[in-house]
Structures are given as structure tokens and as C-alpha cells.
Amino acid sequence: MYLKRKRLGGRLLIAATLSWSVAGCSPTGGNGNDNVNGNDNVNGNVNGNGNVNDNVNDNVNDNGSVGAPVLVGLDQDKPIILPFTVQAAYNDDTMFFHMSWEGDRGDTHDYFRYTDGAWQREGGVRRDAQSTIDGDPLRGSTTQNSTIYESRVTFMLDDPNGPNAVPDFGAMGCMLTCHDNSRAMPLWVADDGEVHKYLPDDSTGRLDLWHHRLGRANPIGASDDQWVGLRIGAEADSGGGSRHGDTGDGPYQTASVDDDGNPSWAFDPASTEDGSFAFQFDDLFTSPLRYFAREDSANLGPAPVSVGIDYADAIAMGYEPGEGDTVPRRRLRQPTESRGDISATGTTFTPSADDPLQGRWASNIQRALDTGNDDDTALAEGNVYNIAFAVHTGMVTVRDHYVSFAYTLSLGGGAADVQAVNISGTGAANLPDFSDSGQFPVTNIDLFLPGITSWEFLTGANDDLGLEFIDPATSAAVDQIHGGASFVATGLSCTACHTAADSEDFVASEPGGFPAGSMETLTRQRGGIHAPTPLPPNGG
Numbered sequence: 001m002y003l004k005r006k007r008l009g010g011r012l013l014i015a016a017t018l019s020w021s022v023a024g025c026s027p028t029g030g031n032g033n034d035n036v037n038g039n040d041n042v043n044g045n046v047n048g049n050g051n052v053n054d055n056v057n058d059n060v061n062d063n064g065s066v067g068a069p070v071l072v073g074l075d076q077d078k079p080i081i082l083p084f085t086v087q088a089a090y091n092d093d094t095m096f097f098h099m100s101w102e103g104d105r106g107d108t109h110d111y112f113r114y115t116d117g118a119w120q121r122e123g124g125v126r127r128d129a130q131s132t133i134d135g136d137p138l139r140g141s142t143t144q145n146s147t148i149y150e151s152r153v154t155f156m157l158d159d160p161n162g163p164n165a166v167p168d169f170g171a172m173g174c175m176l177t178c179h180d181n182s183r184a185m186p187l188w189v190a191d192d193g194e195v196h197k198y199l200p201d202d203s204t205g206r207l208d209l210w211h212h213r214l215g216r217a218n219p220i221g222a223s224d225d226q227w228v229g230l231r232i233g234a235e236a237d238s239g240g241g242s243r244h245g246d247t248g249d250g251p252y253q254t255a256s257v258d259d260d261g262n263p264s265w266a267f268d269p270a271s272t273e274d275g276s277f278a279f280q281f282d283d284l285f286t287s288p289l290r291y292f293a294r295e296d297s298a299n300l301g302p303a304p305v306s307v308g309i310d311y312a313d314a315i316a317m318g319y320e321p322g323e324g325d326t327v328p329r330r331r332l333r334q335p336t337e338s339r340g341d342i343s344a345t346g347t348t349f350t351p352s353a354d355d356p357l358q359g360r361w362a363s364n365i366q367r368a369l370d371t372g373n374d375d376d377t378a379l380a381e382g383n384v385y386n387i388a389f390a391v392h393t394g395m396v397t398v399r400d401h402y403v404s405f406a407y408t409l410s411l412g413g414g415a416a417d418v419q420a421v422n423i424s425g426t427g428a429a430n431l432p433d434f435s436d437s438g439q440f441p442v443t444n445i446d447l448f449l450p451g452i453t454s455w456e457f458l459t460g461a462n463d464d465l466g467l468e469f470i471d472p473a474t475s476a477a478v479d480q481i482h483g484g485a486s487f488v489a490t491g492l493s494c495t496a497c498h499t500a501a502d503s504e505d506f507v508a509s510e511p512g513g514f515p516a517g518s519m520e521t522l523t524r525q526r527g528g529i530h531a532p533t534p535l536p537p538n539g540g
């Protein structure tokens, strides 16, 4: 349980010079309505109201009742390990995954709230909340009002024999895509924009990213289908990362703000229980209006979702915004083409007895085995694939998510960590009964918080360059010598030497390995786990 939060001490290092900063590209700014590149965060508040709130809990009061969202910074008490389970099945043409973990409900994302006669932005990530609390513009927004962010479960998939094969993914997993200049890592500053995960420059291929967004897609029974490749230019990708949406429309649109400061959409009163155009911010976590959809997409999910209409139409129908009125910033819509390949039928969230915002997710997702799209990894019977998982929980993004080592997935192709079970039939309509763990074996995976475990550190590049990062929590330089660097260079996998959790028995996954400790102990040694990021000695 990590509801009781301690506030971190203020940041120690804020400096003026930025000589080491990578490409001085512009922050992402307003995205307009059509989110084509799959970015999650768009910087910039509507008004500069720095409404810092010292509340130390996560919007659930001591008596368990749900309150208005507040600004919450980084949470150093978060456990390093998150237990996670996977089951998989396939029929003649469709793949099914069932993934489960305990965490927050996380089906809320970002909003516009009417305050003192103007619409202001609400919601955003904890790193930006922390930079607001610390007044640190180098590391993020300083005008964030509240911390609200969707949860998600994701995996990257690689066919070692397919046209998009990424040579080292099976050994290195997600670590291949984590870099010192990615968002919230030591060589990143806010001006660099949204630098995502990307493959090392000398890599080839691309990874298929199945991205089940629990706020911005799941309420309409959808997931998001993306991919990760080589880094591309800053201008071309608003920040120079390389996580892309597949071809087609994504599962949500993002509101812009017009010249009068009004958002794009309000509720269609015909679709709300009391005929309202908005809901009260204080009710955010309990309101069924915490998400809305485009009219043609409102009935795609397990329950109908209220409809978002053009703001001008709401005004024409007599809407007058009042204090506290709130509307979602994202409007859900049916994803199309390759972007819409993955459905999320049968996904559930079961709240815990004592806290309606915490509980167990069971993510059920489905996709055609072979979508026919070249931005997807085709799956076929008789093969083994590489797969690595992540969970975002507790209103976080960037490196504050849980990740896994690389695992293998078999569709009747022999030994692998996750055995997908063949079932009869076609199509996604008949879901496997994953509660039958006798028929569908459960693979238990310990996910871990990676901290600042970059590919450059792991391969010894930081050590070679003499890079130094100072941990603001201890004022000490973090270790830049990876004991396994020369082995990683020869392709020996992380699990040849490491476990994820302290409690796991060590079994070298490959000859040549030796027990070198768990991520539960080791990632923390370099600092920055739900704490300010270690930075170059000049402070960044």
C-alpha cells in the first residue's frame, strides 16, 4: 500500500548553464486535435496558476472518501517490485492476452476546469508536479495544478526471424530503448521536449508496441497500437524520440484551446444523467463523466460513455460555464486502420475493499495473429517471440513505470516463458476463460522500477566518456561502471546475471552468467527512483 506519501525535500541542484544539453528543440506545445505521433504529454498550462498544494495523500482521504485531485510530487516510498501475471491464447486467426496486477484505477487523464472565469488545465505527470513544487523549470512544467494521469499496461514484441527483427531485444529487452537523454533522464531538460524510448543508433528493425491505455482507450473497449524504432529528428517527432502511432487514427483526440480560451468540447447534455454540459472537479474520481467519447464511438465499450460535442454547440444550446465545471481534455474515438488493430474486450478493474481508487486490473486484449500491416509483428503457430512488459500505475509516466526483463512467448513453438494455448475457432468474440489457470498457465513476472538504468550506462559508454551524474538526494556521484558491461557488449542477457526481485532464486538464463544481484537492490543504487534525477555536476 503506498497511499501515504512523504513529500521529498526540495531539489538541491538548480543551475543556470545548460552547455551539455542535447538538441535545443522546442517543447511540444499544443497538439491540435489529431494525435498522430502517439505523444502522451503536451506541455503548457492554459493559465499560469501555480496552485501548489501540500496535501500528502493521493486524493483519497484518511476516511477512504474520494476528494478533488491535488498536486502530488514524487513518491519515494513506492515499492521497487510489482508482481504481474500473463496468460496467452490463440485461435485460428486471433491472439489473446490476459495481464493482471494491483495498482490504481487510473482511468482519468487530463481536464479543463473553469476557475475564476477561465478554463485552466488540470492533470499531468508527477515529474512535472515535482518541478512545479520545486520551482524548477529545467526539469518540467512549473505551472501544474494537479496530478492526474492514466494507468497503462504495455509490451514490446519482436519476431527474431521477422522482417522487423531487433537483434539484441531478446537479450536486453526494454533496456535497449532507455537512454540518458530520454525524458526525465540525466541528460534531458524540459526544453528538449518529449524524447521517448528509441532503439540505439546502431540497431536495426523496429518493435511492435501494444499499448493498453486505461484512460484514453479502454472505456471504449480499445487499446493503442504503436511501434518503437530508431531515433528520428527532433523536428519530425516533437522531441526526437521514436515511439510512433501505427498508421491510422488513435483512440483519442486532444482538445485545443481557442482564442477565447475555451476548450474544443463539452458534454452533450442528452448523454448525461442530469442534462449537464460539465461535471464538478471535486467529483472527478467518482463521476461517470470522467471520460467522454465522440458520438459515433460512445457505445463501443462495456458501458455507454457520455458524448463530447463541440463547445460552440454547447454554448448555442444555452451552456454557461460555472465555477468548478470540468470537461475532459481528451475525447475517445474508435481507432482506425493499423492503429486500431488491438481491442480490449473483457478488461476489468476490481476495487479493493478499503479504497475505490486502488485494486486489481485484468487487462484482456485481442489482435489478429497477422494484421497484414508492416508496422505490426505478425504472429504464427510454431514460432517463439521476444516480449517485454511494462505497467504505469500511480499517475506516472516516463521512467517512473515498472518494466520487465525480456521474456519469450511461444505459440506452439516449444520452450518459452509464456506459453500461448491454442484454442479452436476464429475471431475475437469468444474470449478464452482465463480464470481456468489449468488450461491457460499463468506466468508470474516481477516488474521493477528501472531508475536511471540507461543503455549507455549498461554498455559502458558513460564510463568510457567519463560522464558523471550527482544524485541530489546524497550529493554523491552515481556509479557509472556496470560490472556486466563487457558481457552485455557480447550479447549476454541481463538474466544471465541478474534477477528482478531479491526473493527470486538465481538461475542463469545462459551459460557465461553469474549471480550479480537483483534489480530490486541494484537499480536503486544509482538514484532517481521516484526521486529527483541525478544530473551532471554543473546541475544541468
Ligand code: HEC
Pocket (backbone or CB within 6 Å): 171, 172, 175, 453, 458, 478, 479, 480, 481, 482, 483, 484, 485, 487, 488, 492, 493, 494, 495, 496, 497, 498, 512, 513, 514, 516, 517, 519, 522, 523, 525, 526
Ligand atoms: C555478466 C554478468 C552481467 C550481465 C550480463 C549484466 N550485468 Fe548488470 N551487473 C553485473 C555486475 C557484476 C554488477 C555489479 C553488482 C554490484 O554492484 O553488486 C552489475 C550491476 C548492475 C546494476 C547496478 C549498477 C550500480 O551502479 O550499482 C544494474 C542496474 C544492472 N547491473 C543492470 C543490468 C541490466 C539491465 C543488464 C542487461 C542489459 C545487465 N545488468 C547485464 C553483471 C552483469
